[in-house]
Amino acid sequence: ESLQFASFGPSINGWRRSKLKLHAVTIGSGISSAIPTCRIPFSAMWSPSFVPKPRDWPEQCRVVGTFSQDKKAASVIDEVKFAEKIEWLESGPAPIFIGFGSMVIEDTSQL
Incomplete structure (x- = not known):
């Protein structure tokens, strides 16, 4: 997941900021465990x-x-x-x- 986020993170964060008005997420913010933890x-x-x-x-x-x-x-x-x-x-x-x-x-x- 961290490798995928390293690749897609800039696009995801741009979308989060511009469309969803959310802050950017980083690899150290727990996003790499979100899929299993939150059952995404x-x-x-x-x-x-x-x-x-x-x-x-x-x-x-x-x-x-x-x-x-x-x-x-x-x-x-x-x-x-x-x-x-x-x-x-x-x-x-x-x-x-x-x-x-x-x-x-x-x-x-x-x-």
Whole structure:
């Protein structure tokens, strides 16, 4: 949570000040424990087929899949079954892939 806040904190605090008329929050202010302590709902937007919800995450935290208007592009990872991924990874030398976060690759055959 602290890493996420380091990334999104300036935007969150700008919104808090300008729209909500609230003071800024800092990493040391207890904000990093707010999700479990206050039971704030949290959605992780990646495929649960690829990375399932960690066992130690609280009930209100969910892995919900990708958000995209293009349903085909958003479901590419879900179409490949987990066992097929393991088989592919074990069938040859370790692959190297450098990606850019949540950018969708429309033509995965080019990888």
